[in-house]
Amino acid sequence: MQLKYAVSALALVMSLGLSASAFAAGPKVVSGPAADPVCFKPWNADTKYFQFPKKDGPYRIALANGFVGNTWRIQMIQTAKAYAAQPDVAAQIKEFKVVSTGEDIAAQIAAVDNFINSGFDAIIVNAQNPAAFKPVIKRANAKGVVLVAFDNTLDTDEAINVNVDQKALGKLWTQWVVDNVPEKSGKILEVRGVSGTSVDRDRHEGVLETVKNAGGKFEVVEVQGNWDEGTTQKVVADAVAVHKSFVGVSTQGGSAGVVRALADSGHPYIPIGGETENGFRKLCATHAGEGLKCLSAGTGPAQVAVAMKTALAALAGNVVPQSIALPLSEVHDPDFKDKENFYSDQSDNFFVGNSFPTCGINFSAQEIMGQTKQDQ
Amino acid sequence: MKTLRLTLAHNAGPLAALAIFILMFAIYIAFHPAGLSSAVVTTATNKAVLLALVAMAQTLPVLTGGIDMSVGVIFVLTNCLASRLVVGTMPEALLGILAVLVAGSLAGLVNGLIVVAGRLQPMITTLASGAVFAGIALWIRPSPGGDVQSDIADFATGTLFDTIPVGLLLLAAVVLAVWVPFRRSEYGRAALAIGSNENAAYVSGVPTRQAKMLVYVLSGLLAAIGGILLTCNTYSGEASATVAGAYTLNSIAAVVIGGTSLAGGWGTAIGSVFGAFILRTIEDLLFVFDLPPLWQPLFQGAVLLLAISVGAIRVFRVKNRLEIFQ
Numbered sequence: 001m002q003l004k005y006a007v008s009a010l011a012l013v014m015s016l017g018l019s020a021s022a023f024a025a026g027p028k029v030v031s032g033p034a035a036d037p038v039c040f041k042p043w044n045a046d047t048k049y050f051q052f053p054k055k056d057g058p059y060r061i062a063l064a065n066g067f068v069g070n071t072w073r074i075q076m077i078q079t080a081k082a083y084a085a086q087p088d089v090a091a092q093i094k095e096f097k098v099v100s101t102g103e104d105i106a107a108q109i110a111a112v113d114n115f116i117n118s119g120f121d122a123i124i125v126n127a128q129n130p131a132a133f134k135p136v137i138k139r140a141n142a143k144g145v146v147l148v149a150f151d152n153t154l155d156t157d158e159a160i161n162v163n164v165d166q167k168a169l170g171k172l173w174t175q176w177v178v179d180n181v182p183e184k185s186g187k188i189l190e191v192r193g194v195s196g197t198s199v200d201r202d203r204h205e206g207v208l209e210t211v212k213n214a215g216g217k218f219e220v221v222e223v224q225g226n227w228d229e230g231t232t233q234k235v236v237a238d239a240v241a242v243h244k245s246f247v248g249v250s251t252q253g254g255s256a257g258v259v260r261a262l263a264d265s266g267h268p269y270i271p272i273g274g275e276t277e278n279g280f281r282k283l284c285a286t287h288a289g290e291g292l293k294c295l296s297a298g299t300g301p302a303q304v305a306v307a308m309k310t311a312l313a314a315l316a317g318n319v320v321p322q323s324i325a326l327p328l329s330e331v332h333d334p335d336f337k338d339k340e341n342f343y344s345d346q347s348d349n350f351f352v353g354n355s356f357p358t359c360g361i362n363f364s365a366q367e368i369m370g371q372t373k374q375d376q
Numbered sequence: 377m378k379t380l381r382l383t384l385a386h387n388a389g390p391l392a393a394l395a396i397f398i399l400m401f402a403i404y405i406a407f408h409p410a411g412l413s414s415a416v417v418t419t420a421t422n423k424a425v426l427l428a429l430v431a432m433a434q435t436l437p438v439l440t441g442g443i444d445m446s447v448g449v450i451f452v453l454t455n456c457l458a459s460r461l462v463v464g465t466m467p468e469a470l471l472g473i474l475a476v477l478v479a480g481s482l483a484g485l486v487n488g489l490i491v492v493a494g495r496l497q498p499m500i501t502t503l504a505s506g507a508v509f510a511g512i513a514l515w516i517r518p519s520p521g522g523d524v525q526s527d528i529a530d531f532a533t534g535t536l537f538d539t540i541p542v543g544l545l546l547l548a549a550v551v552l553a554v555w556v557p558f559r560r561s562e563y564g565r566a567a568l569a570i571g572s573n574e575n576a577a578y579v580s581g582v583p584t585r586q587a588k589m590l591v592y593v594l595s596g597l598l599a600a601i602g603g604i605l606l607t608c609n610t611y612s613g614e615a616s617a618t619v620a621g622a623y624t625l626n627s628i629a630a631v632v633i634g635g636t637s638l639a640g641g642w643g644t645a646i647g648s649v650f651g652a653f654i655l656r657t658i659e660d661l662l663f664v665f666d667l668p669p670l671w672q673p674l675f676q677g678a679v680l681l682l683a684i685s686v687g688a689i690r691v692f693r694v695k696n697r698l699e700i701f702q
Contacts, residue, residue, distance in 0.1 A: 102622070105610055105614065110419050117416050131522070132609075132614065135533065135611050
């Protein structure tokens with residue numbers, strides 16, 4: 001009975017009046033190319049371009065993060081603050097505010113709504129759930145707020161997404177290995193990530209495609225390292241024990257574990273394409289003279305800076321793609337330099353892929369770690 | 377005069393929670409860059425009402441001396457279900473809402489049957505059934521997505537006449553349509569009697585089995601209303617175990633802050649609503665005070681501890697203070 005009353009009460013209240021929801025235009029869809037086509041690379045040929053009405057700076061920018069509590073997220077927040085503090089960026093920003101809301105999607109939505117209500121000009125989001133932002137996007141567009149998602153992007157073509165091209169990353173790592181094996185034959189070890197994720201799938205496709213296009217007689221041996229250094233070290237050691245000899249390794253993560261496993265098993269050093277952990281680059285620099293040829297590439301936590309740069313460009317009235325392919329931050333042998341693209345005095349877990357030269361973005365470890373954890 | 381004093385004393389817990397909430401919300405508004413506006417209040421409402429409903433759902437079993445570890449999961453399960461059923465034309469969507477409410481009540485009924493007929497401990501029962509519900513939620517919605525009838529969603533998360541958040545009205549309607557009639561019924565009194573002393577209630581001829589059953593069914597229903605509103609907030613469903621866990625634990629905290637005894641026999645769902653509002657306002661305070669992100673859990677914990685201590689105000693109400701030390 002009570003149920004019936006509740007439903008009829010709901011129907012009654014609804015018939016009383018739906019509050020008129022404002023459907024303002026949001027960004028204008030224009031034709032490309034983007035104002036800065038080198039940094040703001042469109043995801044594909046079908047990507048549409050946005051132009052927001054030009055606003056005069058300085059702007060109020062917010063970062064609405066969800067989950068916090070691993071080194072990646074903490075370094076991401078530190079990097080965001082470091083970027084906001086760089087002189088030419090600081091000149092464009094009046095206020096930069098960071099909020100982390102944990103795993104509750106309703107709390108993150110409320111945080112974004114709060115930023116919209118408070119009149120922020122742009123909001124950067126690392127979304128807790130790609131499907132849940134439809135109503136928020138509607139409200140942001142109605143108020144003319146620039147919404148940019150990165151890392152965990154949104155299932156939408158109404159807000160700006162900064163995507164990582166995982167397949168291109170898989171290709172990049174593997175191309176390095178293929179290019180550095182002159183005889184063009186032998187076994188390549190592929191260390192995969194957490195199975196079932198789209199990231200692992202896309203990177204794997206890139207690896208296979210590169211090997212196929214390389215010609216020659218390469219054979220790919222797959223092991224699963226789960227992006228974890230300990231696991232990676234073990235599975236690589238096992239693979240070496242079984243297969244005896246590899247010509248190169250393409251690894252999705254835990255890259256230092258690959259080098260350690262090779263050293264421990266007495267396997268000669270071979271070309272490795274891997275991620276951007278500080279520990280990996282340390283080993284690559286140390287053993288560079290012993291035949292270890294590394295390429296270290298990825299899109300670390302510093303991608304937040306690209307998202308912020310995109311937001312600033314959009315606010316200035318520049319044309320930006322709706323879906324951006326993030327440039328890859330890459331260093332390869334013999335360019336590893338201490339204090340420049342890796343830091344022998346920092347923890348192995350620090351992500352050092354912090355430079356995006358095509359976007360004019362670069363950070364030193366000091367800049368990032370030196371940021372107070374205080375919000376500005 | 378005496379009646380007033382007794383009423384105040386009887387409702388000390390919920391009233392203290394209300395006072396703390398008003399104080400905290402006033403601080404929040406005072407420091408909010410946009411100040412008091414219907415948009416700010418609606419944003420706060422949309423977030424708070426979800427937890428308020430789950431906290432109400434938790435209150436009912438707690439009153440009988442039980443606990444429901446599956447409220448958060450039923451909340452997520454009905455969210456997933458609503459993202460499939462509350463779609464299409466208006467009549468279809470309304471029918472979908474009805475179906476989701478029935479499904480939530482059924483989930484509660486399963487809990488009630490196991491607790492009453494199976495005579496298992498509520499905590500273990502609901503932990504196990506919660507795992508089953510989580511499995512069903514994943515089966516319904518393996519990856520985040522789905523949709524919702526947007527007129528209903530925009531209405532439920534919007535404002536009426538540009539002033540009152542609809543979410544608050546819905547919450548008030550639920551209190552009036554579910555909690556008040558229940559509390560005034562024979563079963564409501566029976567639920568409190570069970571919490572005080574189940575054996576005494578049973579030998580006095582109180583319908584303990586029916587009351588317990590009803591308590592879990594209504595708990596499922598309330599969680600389902602929350603699940604539907606979450607769907608309205610997000611236009612989608614997600615079978616997230618972390619969200620389920622967070623809401624379950626926060627609902628227990630809200631119940632305690634609202635002055636309800638975890639031992640049963642004493643309390644009110646209205647107190648839990650204010651308890652939920654307090655918890656949500658603590659999060660909102662993080663927005664206006666610029667605290668370091670890594671210190672935020674510490675701050676939340678400290679305020680929570682303070683709020684629960686005030687909830688323990690009932691210490692002053694006990695007739696024989698020795699009871700507290702037992």
